[in-house]
Amino acid sequence: MRGTLIFSGSSCPELTDKICHNLGMARAEAELTQFSNGETSVRILTSVREKDVFVVQSGSPKINDTIMELLIMISACKGGSANKITAVLPYFPYSRQSKKKSHRGAITARMLANLLGVAGVKHVITVDLHASQMQGFFKCPVDNLHAEPLIARWIRRNVPRWQEAVVVSKNAGGTKRVTSLADALKLNFGMVTTDKKRGPGPSMSNSMIAYTNFDGLERPPMIDPLSNQVRTNSSGPENGAPATQDPRSAADPQGSPRRVNGTHPRASANPKPSQRRSQTTLSQSSVIDEEDEADGLEYNDQRVHEVTHARLFQGHIVPDDFPSPALSAADASVAEDDPMTMSHASSFFAPQHHALGGSGEAASSDEEEDILKDPKVEHTITLVGDVRERTVFIVDDMIDKPGSWIAAAETVVKRGRADKVYCIATHGVFGGDCLAQMQACDCIDTIVVTNSYPIPEDKARNASKLVTLDLSYLLAESIRRNHYGESMSPLFQHLMD
Template identity: 55%
Template sequence: MRGAIVFSGSSHPALVDGICDRLGSKRGSASLGKFANGETSVSIHTSIRDKDVFIVQSGCEKINDAVMELLIMISACKGGSARSITAVMPYFPYSRQSKKKQHRGAITARMVANLLHIAGVNHVITIDLHASQMQGFFKCPVDNLVAEPLLARWIRVNVPNWKQAVVVSKNPGGTKRVTSLADALKLSFGIITTDRRRAATAVHWNESAMFEQLRLDGTYETRGLVEAALDADVHITPINSPSLNPRTDIGKPRLRSRAQSNPLSRRANGESQASPLSKSMRASSIVEVEKPETTVEPRKENTEPGDDREESESADEYNDERARDVIHGRLVQGHIVDEDHPSPAMSAVSTSTWRNRPPSDGDNDVPDHMMSSFMSTASSLHQNHHSEHALGGTVDAAASSEEEEEDLKNPDLETMVTLVGNVKDRPVFIVDDMIDKSGSWIAAAETVVKRGGATQVYCMATHGLFGGDCLEEMSECECIDKIVVTNAFPIPEYKQAQAKNNKLVVIGVDTLLAEAIRRNHHGESMSQLFMHYD
């Protein structure tokens, strides 16, 4: 390739050798080193005057050294009168910090883009940016290549029954990436969501424990309501309970009870009478008391013969077959547990608060349906206290993958997981742009296998960062069959050795980048690199 020179940074020399081998050229000669105080030193030994220079430098474990080395190499080539300088960055550093998550946070990805512009870069080639909107950070053209055709080709060749598979996103943020691969392969797709704000539930908890969880002193009006309900042997159900059906429960008399406001004013004034629930608690503590033996037939108006047909058609709207594809589960420390597994939050309370309390007889235990009503009250208190985000909105709207990983590892927090999509007796491809921590991947794999009934699980991503013991933990998971990544991000040999049972598969992007460099040098279109070929 005349008139072009490819230089290699210290982050991924093996990738550069593969690129130059496919281009039929040798990489440029340059010396990379450091001074005694840690400063980076770069010397270009090949003439680059009036030539197109391509510097291949990907993010790696020593991310800061790689960025600084790339900036110095760009500046050195600019000073050497290069015609154009293209930074080939398969993994763009700091791509996850592409938005402001706190008032005093930094948009680091934009800062790196500005540094590249100041250094003198003319073009950027990268693969699968964490957020495609990041292309607006640059003041030069950006070719954001995709590894989706490479992953799709591997699926067609190595998965025997791939036509019956389902592509699943392990979080709502990756839905666009998953649907794109599913459309290319003409497969179905599914979504996994986790809810970290849902309160844990307990089974057969005594009445005093329930009031302690709600931080009540036993003198509230709610206690009288509970005692009256127990004496009358009626059924108490929360309004937001799924057991309530507005069609089947028509005509049943219900008693609504609301607690009064201003719970703290009476205590401040020293009044001895009972303090009602707070406003935030009152909003979610509405209960409905229904007597199963008393029913009232709904009043029937004079209707035409065609009205019955309209009512039946309207009722059929609630009987969607797709509702069967929604599966729920419980996650404790990132692993699927059975429904009778004790909640970690309840266990912590029972071992600390009730250690000195005398055991209660079974007659005073609060029924499960009553417990769910009052637990929803405690959940509302927790949400009102923690739902506000620094930049507005709710916690879920601003939750990141890092926060999700922390929640999954928290031993005192129970996470509810929901799988939308039918994966029973089918292989599953869990797809994302990068694999850094193992928590969410293992949780998603166990969900589709233990709850959804999937036969095989393939965890697929473009960038295999594998922070900490991620690769070892994923390879030890029995629900994961293969871990498929590309070599866009360099995986050290000691980390590859952590993979067991040959579960790790690395797909090369050498040909993709070599073709992108060739087309960029000759001024050809890049659109062919985004297409799928059988």
């Protein structure tokens, strides 16, 4: 392309070379060095005057050096009288810090957007922002490309019987991304959620609900949720009468009232005067409801057969008879010096980490990964969806820590009886030994990511389950369309094979 220069930062030279190869041009030369004290030095080795400049730089393990290098390259091109500077960021750094974690936190992603604008960026091209609303941080146009069409095409070409698969989100915050891929492939979808507040001990319903008779009137018998017995409100401290069970009523194992001999437990053969007075004030709709209740049907609570629960301890699924830890997750969520710690309702009123808004998935993902490994805390993990004897695609925007991925994979395999599990994400960050742990997990069959984030060769060499998709064509086409002023809409469309 005439009048166009493409520079590469130190984080992704291989990806930049592939982009230039797809465009039929060579990478522009620049000298990137560091002084002995760690300062970054950039020298542009070609003329950029009145040229359309694209600087390709992604995240890397040395993220702060990468950002400074990008800003200095942009400033150098601006000082060299470049006509337009576009930052191509396959993985946008600090994208997980797009909102405050606390009242004294910083929105670092917005600060980085401001720095890019001050450096001289006139356009930004990126792929799958962690939060799409981050586009509002910029004062210049932003093209947030999606890797979903590329992933969907790979699934159709490489996954056997993909038409019977199920797309699963490993947390509630990723459901929108999962449903989008499921709609594109016309598949069913499910969700895995981790309950951080469930554990042994009394619940809100058991500790805060009192059966009290305030007006002295007779009340219909109710079912005690603790003993599964019918109790009347007339019995109390005033009269000391013991609770008696109506011989015409009973409770099923779930504690729901049911009829015995066709009679509803709340029906009374000889209503008292107070009951007769209240019955005369019933509306016609209430009378119809009473008639419907007398049709002889049995009432019970049926659990949805597509909802599966499991116990999660130290990031792994454990049997139901596994001994419980010393603390429940509800106890761990309250500070030790909290005056409400002794209250059964303290977990309900305790402030959350994401109290400033949002779902909390982006802000507390690291904390959630850490607490999954806590030997004193037990979680309840829930699978919503039928995955029995099917292939499962667990989808998210990035893979950084392995805890939630392994927990979701074990849930769909050990409890959901899934056949195969594919962990799919756009950005393969793989912090620490994440890739090694996912490689060692027997419940994970394949790990699919793109080359938006550089993966060290030593890690990739030992990961036989890893599949890396190439984003170079998508980025090259976006650069070409940006240079010629063409529409980006075709890049978001799914192309059928």
